[in-house]
Amino acid sequence: MIKQEPDNGQPTPDTVSLTIRAWRQARGEDHGHFEVYEVGNVPVDASFLEMLDILNEDLVSRGRDPIAFESDCREGICGTCGIVVDGLPHGPGHCTTCQLQIRDFEDGATITIEPFATGAFPVIKDLMVDRSALDRIIQAGGYVTVHSGPKPDPNSIPIEHDVVEDALDASACIGCGACVAACPNGSSSLFTSAKIGHLGLLPQGQPEREDRVRKMVEAMDEEGFGSCRNYAECQASCPKEISIKYIGRMNADYIKATISGGDRRGDMHAT
Amino acid sequence: MVELNSKIPDGPIEDKWHSHLEHARLVGPRNRPTYDVIVVGTGLAGASAASSLAAQGYNVHVFIYHDTPRRAHSIAAQGGINACKNYREDGDSTYRLFYDTQKGGDFRSREANVYRLAQTSTQIIDQCVAQGVPFAREYGGMLANRSFGGVLVERTFYCRGQTGQQLLLGAYQALQKEIELGKVKMYTRSEMLDLVMVDGRARGIVYRDMVDGSIKSIAGEAVVLATGGYGAVYFNSTNAINSNGTAIWRAHKRGAAFANPSFVQIHPTCIPVSGDHQSKLTLMSESLRNDGRVWVPRTPKDTRNPADIPEEERYYYLEERYPTFGNLVPRDVASRAAKVVCDDGLGVGSTGYSVYMDFRDAIESKGRDTIAEKYGNLFDMYSEITGESPYDQPFRIYPAVHYCMGGLWVDYNLQTTIPGLYAIGEANFSDHGANRLGASSLMQCLADGYFILPQTIGDGLQPLYRDKVDTTHPAFARTEAEVRDRIQRVMSIKGDSTPLSIHKRLGKVIWNNCGMSRNAEDLASALDQVDQLKKEFWENVNIPGTDGDVNQTLERALRLVDFLEIGELMCRDALMRDESCGCHFREDHVADDGEVQRNDEDFSHVAAWEWTGEDSVSERHEEQLSYEVMQPATRSYK
Ligand SMILES: Cc1cc2nc3c(=O)[nH]c(=O)nc-3n(C[C@H](O)[C@H](O)[C@H](O)COP(=O)(O)OP(=O)(O)OC[C@H]3O[C@@H](n4cnc5c(N)ncnc54)[C@H](O)[C@@H]3O)c2cc1C
Ligand code: FES
Numbered sequence: 051m052i053k054q055e056p057d058n059g060q061p062t063p064d065t066v067s068l069t070i071r072a073w074r075q076a077r078g079e080d081h082g083h084f085e086v087y088e089v090g091n092v093p094v095d096a097s098f099l100e101m102l103d104i105l106n107e108d109l110v111s112r113g114r115d116p117i118a119f120e121s122d123c124r125e126g127i128c129g130t131c132g133i134v135v136d137g138l139p140h141g142p143g144h145c146t147t148c149q150l151q152i153r154d155f156e157d158g159a160t161i162t163i164e165p166f167a168t169g170a171f172p173v174i175k176d177l178m179v180d181r182s183a184l185d186r187i188i189q190a191g192g193y194v195t196v197h198s199g200p201k202p203d204p205n206s207i208p209i210e211h212d213v214v215e216d217a218l219d220a221s222a223c224i225g226c227g228a229c230v231a232a233c234p235n236g237s238s239s240l241f242t243s244a245k246i247g248h249l250g251l252l253p254q255g256q257p258e259r260e261d262r263v264r265k266m267v268e269a270m271d272e273e274g275f276g277s278c279r280n281y282a283e284c285q286a287s288c289p290k291e292i293s294i295k296y297i298g299r300m301n302a303d304y305i306k307a308t309i310s311g312g313d314r315r316g317d318m319h320a321t
Numbered sequence: 322m323v324e325l326n327s328k329i330p331d332g333p334i335e336d337k338w339h340s341h342l343e344h345a346r347l348v349g350p351r352n353r354p355t356y357d358v359i360v361v362g363t364g365l366a367g368a369s370a371a372s373s374l375a376a377q378g379y380n381v382h383v384f385i386y387h388d389t390p391r392r393a394h395s396i397a398a399q400g401g402i403n404a405c406k407n408y409r410e411d412g413d414s415t416y417r418l419f420y421d422t423q424k425g426g427d428f429r430s431r432e433a434n435v436y437r438l439a440q441t442s443t444q445i446i447d448q449c450v451a452q453g454v455p456f457a458r459e460y461g462g463m464l465a466n467r468s469f470g471g472v473l474v475e476r477t478f479y480c481r482g483q484t485g486q487q488l489l490l491g492a493y494q495a496l497q498k499e500i501e502l503g504k505v506k507m508y509t510r511s512e513m514l515d516l517v518m519v520d521g522r523a524r525g526i527v528y529r530d531m532v533d534g535s536i537k538s539i540a541g542e543a544v545v546l547a548t549g550g551y552g553a554v555y556f557n558s559t560n561a562i563n564s565n566g567t568a569i570w571r572a573h574k575r576g577a578a579f580a581n582p583s584f585v586q587i588h589p590t591c592i593p594v595s596g597d598h599q600s601k602l603t604l605m606s607e608s609l610r611n612d613g614r615v616w617v618p619r620t621p622k623d624t625r626n627p628a629d630i631p632e633e634e635r636y637y638y639l640e641e642r643y644p645t646f647g648n649l650v651p652r653d654v655a656s657r658a659a660k661v662v663c664d665d666g667l668g669v670g671s672t673g674y675s676v677y678m679d680f681r682d683a684i685e686s687k688g689r690d691t692i693a694e695k696y697g698n699l700f701d702m703y704s705e706i707t708g709e710s711p712y713d714q715p716f717r718i719y720p721a722v723h724y725c726m727g728g729l730w731v732d733y734n735l736q737t738t739i740p741g742l743y744a745i746g747e748a749n750f751s752d753h754g755a756n757r758l759g760a761s762s763l764m765q766c767l768a769d770g771y772f773i774l775p776q777t778i779g780d781g782l783q784p785l786y787r788d789k790v791d792t793t794h795p796a797f798a799r800t801e802a803e804v805r806d807r808i809q810r811v812m813s814i815k816g817d818s819t820p821l822s823i824h825k826r827l828g829k830v831i832w833n834n835c836g837m838s839r840n841a842e843d844l845a846s847a848l849d850q851v852d853q854l855k856k857e858f859w860e861n862v863n864i865p866g867t868d869g870d871v872n873q874t875l876e877r878a879l880r881l882v883d884f885l886e887i888g889e890l891m892c893r894d895a896l897m898r899d900e901s902c903g904c905h906f907r908e909d910h911v912a913d914d915g916e917v918q919r920n921d922e923d924f925s926h927v928a929a930w931e932w933t934g935e936d937s938v939s940e941r942h943e944e945q946l947s948y949e950v951m952q953p954a955t956r957s958y959k
Contacts, residue, residue, distance in 0.1 A: 077870070096598045097706075103600055103821075110819045110874055115866045118873055120388070122561040124601045125702065127486055128392045149705050174532060175871040182509065185389050189501040193494035194453045198373040198771040201447035205408065208462025217455040218480055221490060225391055254453045 065091045066157040070105060072117050073164045078173050078180075084162070098141070098150035099124060099131065102163075119163075119177040124148040126289060129224030132231070133177050134164040139228035139287045146226060146289045166231040170238070170274045181227045183273040184241060190269035191262035192245040194254050207253050214252075221248035222290045229284035229292075235276030240284035242266050243300035244292050250303060260307035267304050323578045323931045325944040328732040329433040334950050335415075338437045341733065342776055346783040353378030356782050357541035359526055361513045361568050363390035365398075365485070365763055366746025367547030368492035369770025375504035376495075377775060382539055383496070383505055384528055386512040386563060386876075391493045394549055394561040395766065398485025399606035399699065401467060401477035402763040404442035409466060413474040415439045420951060422761060425471045425651050426726070426754020427903035427919065428953035429581070429927070431946060433733060434751045438761075441768040446478055448771055452491040456480055467608055467695075469759035471651035471958070477760045482606055482699045488763055492770070513568045514807075514879065516544065516575045516742065517800045523572075523742035524790050525797060527804050531876065534869040536804050538797045542785045543741050543778060546572060547770070550725035550747040552585060554884045554891070555836075556828025558722035559591060559604040565880040566887045569729050569748050577737040578929035578942065580730035580750035582887065583895035586757055586904055587837050588723035589655035590716075592706055593675040597825075602721040603706055605678075606699055607759040610648045612683035612692065613716065615639050615655070617676050621666035627677055627715050638662055646958040653756045653904045654916075654958060656720035660837050661915070663719075670717050677715035684712065720837060724762060726753040726904070727894075730929040730944070734777035735769060738929075741781060745769035750927070755903025808868050811878050816861030820878040823862065827854050827881070831888050835895050840908040844896040851889045858885060890930060890939060897941055900924045912955075921953050 067090040075082030089105045096104070099121050106116035121131040131148040135141030141150050155161065163177060171179040221244065229240035246263050249255030255262070271277075278297060285294045330341040348356065360371040361384045368390055375381045387393060407413040418439035423430065446464070450456060456478050457465040466475040480487040499505040510531040517525040517538060525540040551566030552558040573579045590610065592603045616637045618630055638658055640647045650658075663674050684692050689712065693700070704710045707717070729737045729744035731751055736743050746766040753761065790796075834847035858881065866872045901910040901917035902924070912918040926943040933940050 093596050093598050095595045097600075100598045100600050104598060107819055107821055110821070110863070110865055111817070113863060113865050116874060118871050122387070122392055122563050123394070123397045124562060125397060125603050126705075127483065128394075128396045128561065130387070130392050145705060151705070151708075153708065178871065181388060185391075185497060185500075188494060189497045193498045194451065195498065196448070196451045196495070197376050198369070198448060198775060200444070201451045204447060204450035204456070205463045207450075209458050210462055211458045211460045214455045214458045217453075218487070221455060221487060222483065224396075224486075225389065248455070249453050252453050252455065254451055 064094045066094060066152060066155065068092060068101065068155065068158070069160040071160060071162040072176070074117070074176055075173050077175060082173065092152055094153045096152045097124070097148065098135070098152060099148050101152055117177065118175040121148050127224060129226035132166045132226045132228060134166060134231060136162055139166060139231040140226070140289055144289060144291060146224070149289070166227050168230055168236040170230065170236060171227060181225070183275070184225055184227060184238065186273060187238065187242055187266055187269045188245060191258065191265040192249070194249060195258060209253060217248050217251040220244045220251070220292060220296050223292055224290060226289065228287045228289060230275065232283040232287035233276065234281055234283065235279055237278045237284070238270050238275040239278040239297045239300070240288065240292060240294065242270050243296040246300045246303060247296035250299065259303065260310055263300060263303040264307045267300070323576070323738045323929065323942060325578065325730065325738070325929055325942055326732060327431065327944060328734060329431070330733065334432060334436045337433050338440060345777065345780040348779040348783050350378050352786065354380060355786070356380065356543070357382060358543045358545065358778070359384065359539060359541040360545045360547060361526065362393065362547035362549060362746070362748070363493070363496065364393035364395035364547060364549055364746055365489055365492055365766035366748070366770045367545070368393070368489065368496045369767050370545055370547060370745055370774050371505055372492060372495035372499050373771050373775040374778070375499035378504070381499070381505045382508065382541060384508045384511050384513055384526070386510065386531060388509055390496055390507065391489065393489060394564050395489045395763070396486045397561060398763055399482045399604065400469065400608040401479035401484045401760040402445065402488065402767070403469070403476050403758070403760040404446045404478060404764065405439060405476055406443050406446060408464060409475050411474045413476050417474065418442060418476065421472045422752065422758060423754070423951055424956055425758040426756055427917070427956055428754065428921070428925070428948070429902055429946070430752055430754035432948065432950055436950070437773070438752050438765055438768050441772050442764050444772060445764060445767045449488055449491050449767070452495060454480065454487050454491045468611055468649060470607055470610060470649045470655065471646070471758045477608070479608065482608070482696060485763060488767065512876070514571065514804045515800050516572045517796050518575050518739070519790050519794055519796045522740045524794070525792065527800050529804070532871060534867070534872065536801050538792050538801055540791045540794070540797065542782055542789065543743060545743045545745060545774065546729065546748050547746045548748045550728070551884070551887050552722045552725050554827070554888050555722040555832050556825050557594060557599060557602050557832070559588060559602050562601050565884065567880050567883045569744065570883040570887055572729060572737065572739065572742060574932050575739065576932070577739045577742055578730040578931055579727070579890060580927050580929045581727040581894065582891045582930065583835060583898065584726035584755050584904055585722060585891070586652055586724040586726060587656045587720045589652055589659055589720050590678060590718045591721035592703065593670060593672070593717060593719040603702065604721070604723065605703060605716060605718060607652065609678060609696060609699060609716070612687070612695070613648065613678040613680050614682060615648055615676055615678050617662050617667040617669060619667070622673070627679070636662070636667065643958045650958045651756055651758060656837055657906060659720055675717040675719045678718050679715035680711060681715070722832070724757055726750065726755060726757055730927065734780060735774050736781060743774060743778065745774050755905055807882070808875070808879070811862065811875065811882070812864050812868050814860065814862050816863050818857055818861045818863065820862060820864070820874060820881050823854055823858055824877070824881050824884065827851065827885060827888055830854070831891065835892050838906045838908055839895050841896060844892045847892045848889060851885060851892065855885045858882070893939065894928055894930065898924060898928060919953070925953070
């Protein structure tokens with residue numbers, strides 16, 4: 051397909067018209083409902099969120115409240131965007147909502163958009179949800195304890211090429227929460243296991259490995275996420291294609307950690 | 322009047338940093354918990370600084386407009402981070418990295434700061450690896466390197482095309498740990514809208530809770546701005562769509578000098594603009610230029626399929642014009658060269674404003690798999706957006722706004738002209754002169770945050786041990802009232818222009834007049850046009866909804882108020898810098914070979930602007946640059 055580029059007296063690009071059924075909810079405590087909007091003249095070159103920009107711009111210019119939705123990088127890396135499009139977190143295609151393109155939708159289509167709402171992700175407004183529970187899982191142990199200061203030279207600890215690539219596959223997680231939104235049980239196992247997998251694969255992550263898995267798994271429960279029942283919907287909806295093999299690893303690590311005894315970190319703290 | 326005392330330590334350049342530390346005042350570990358430090362921003366600079374300060378024992382309060390610290394724009398950095406480890410034994414050294422950065426910046430940055438950056442670079446890699454950042458490794462298990470523009474060594478460390486993400490996750494995780502320990506209090510969805518000054522010192526900030534709309538303030542002994550760049554003034558840029566200049570601009574209006582505002586980097590390899598609906602431009606990492614060859618057809622308006630254009634009819638203009646550096650010339654040079662060939666009618670695509678970046682030869686010589694492992698996600702990103710596969714046909718690219726070398730003026734301690742106010746990362750101006758080299762921003766952000774600020778901040782804090790203020794000081798109520806008043810003014814205009822439409826027009830004015838090529842006449846006209854847009858905003862903008870709620874139109878409008886003023890200052894700065902240097906290409910100062918012509922006699926200085934009030938023109942001050950180690954020379958990449 052030849053791309054058209056306006057602004058230079060070129061023919062305007064092909065456009066489509068769409069009907070958007072959008073979830074509207076003024077506040078977390080309110081009841082939400084669907085509203086239907088027609089949006090015409092959407093360039094096929096636009097992204098899905100740019101289509102929503104066009105719709106919102108029209109609402110704002112008429113003094114009406116635009117549909118609140120979140121995005122930032124708009125290139126699939128920050129994890130801010132996240133809309134359930136036609137029943138699928140991030141919509142059709144293995145990408146984030148911001149990477150969806152209008153050319154992937156039919157002219158005249160009706161598209162339903164809803165928030166990533168699950169028990170652990172309360173709605174803030176319209177399509178915006180609160181995903182801070184994911185941060186609290188990381189707070190429980192998703193790190194390596196180091197201070198800023200002199201360290202050994204990295205090449206003094208060689209790491210196999212394939213091990214690093216595997217760790218990077220896991221740490222490619224963007225924290226968007228699609229895995230939770232897709233899971234019939236609202237489980238955050240894929241998210242949590244990806245961090246445990248990333249750090250657990252590397253030599254630097256070994257000293258805290260058992261502690262980490264124990265605390266992070268407990269944090270998932272405390273935050274009210276459901277448990278994993280192997281539906282694997284999370285993997286199917288992950289825009290970074292993170293594998294459920296990390297959930298298997300996490301479970302194995304967890305069993306080992308619970309067998310091997312309690313947390314002795316407190317012993318170090320002087321009173 | 323602002324005073325520009327750079328506080329550069331005496332002594333030979335190699336010893337300045339260490340001797341500076343040896344003589345700095347320190348805050349002892351027992352006293353650190355009595356100090357409150359406010360950090361705004363959790364990009365690489367803010368997250369690394371906040372976690373390091375907290376680990377030292379300070380009480381740290383961290384503010385972001387994002388919902389979690391991991392979303393900061395740093396997450397999008399693709400290509401890599403520099404460090405002079407010299408793992409390749411290819412002639413790298415602290416001096417070489419210093420030299421490349423100074424020359425890359427066209428001799429418009431401070432030698433002492435740049436040298437310190439180079440000295441610190443190797444520690445960053447050690448730190449990040451210790452945190453578990455999975456940098457690419459060779460089959461033998463050692464760290465791998467790639468090369469970026471403007472250098473002749475391989476010193477860039479990377480994680481596929483997602484280096485920023487992995488580095489930021491390292492810093493984010495360190496920050497999360499301090500939150501868990503109670504040393505960092507995290508304020509998400511909280512946008513700083515003003516700086517609170519008490520007796521000439523920064524003593525706190527005013528912020529808006531973006532969920533319930535309330536205006537609040539917080540006091541501390543120091544405020545650190547790590548709020549990134551203001552490139553989104555151009556509307557279309559590679560910045561995240563919420564990136565903005567409000568924090569640094571509000572600090573500027575409270576007395577912090579703004580340095581070199583017109584020094585903005587236009588990145589050569591971005592996906593070209595496809596239409597007016599476009600909300601942002603997507604960068605294709607410069608690392609692609611390691612293997613991609615940039616060319617245009619020699620015949621104007623050649624519409625043949627690129628694969629059918631024979632070798633002799635291809636104009637590899639970078640390789641021809643710059644045989645030594647070839648496709649790896651610095652960004653300003655590569656961007657301008659693309660503009661020149663397109664202006665000459667050789668550009669491709671339906672607008673004629675793009676050039677090819679071709680992997681045909683690299684795939685042939687190294688194999689598809691090798692190329693896929695190195696750049697796979699960049700290739701995928703391009704084909705998702707354009708529907709074209711770079712494995713089969715060349716990328717089409719064009720320059721786009723990318724990075725701000727300009728920013729708040731800071732001294733050697735990273736303190737601005739306001740005592741107690743620090744600026745780190747892209748928000749300051751310090752290390753990149755008139756052009757930044759690839760993979761050097763991540764390096765600077767982490768140097769500032771992990772290693773420099775945590776060691777320099779104590780010197781300013783120590784005298785405040787018994788001198789604290791809290792939010793009951795009248796300055797807090799007064800500043801809060803000013804912010805509420807600003808919001809009320811914006812909300813009550815109720816005209817019929819949308820903030821988005823004004824922002825798009827502002828972007829075009831700045832891009833056309835203060836972009837890749839500039840001249841005095843256009844800049845003067847841009848100042849008028851910006852003034853018109855300002856008027857339109859204050860007379861005719863319309864914000865639906867209320868301010869006591871989530872209101873994304875209001876958020877955009879408040880940022881736009883500041884972009885309008887930043888845009889004006891950028892044009893003024895570009896107008897006054899009557900020379901060409903780095904990114905700042907003045908059409909009236911061109912050397913015979915078409916390259917930039919510096920004027921060292923009159924412009925070997927940093928221009929630092931002082932805000933003098935709403936109704937007067939800002940005042941320009943100069944910090945003279947001294948060249949003790951490296952004399953400015955013609956910057957040649959031929
Ligand atoms: C697409 C892309 C690719 C890049 N690739 C590279 C690369 O490969 N190598 C390299 O060296 N550099 C690269 N850069 C440049 C580099 O990524 C940035 O310069 C750098 O990440 C900036 O980091 P920072 O910490 O200064 O700010 P940012 O990461 O921009 O963070 C800003 C923070 O400030 C907060 N904030 C801002 N204003 C306010 C406010 N008013 N109130 C509250 N919070 C606020 C935000 O929430 C955010 O947390 C790239 C840039 C882009 C756009
Ligand atoms: S907006 Fe960043 S991932 Fe979609």
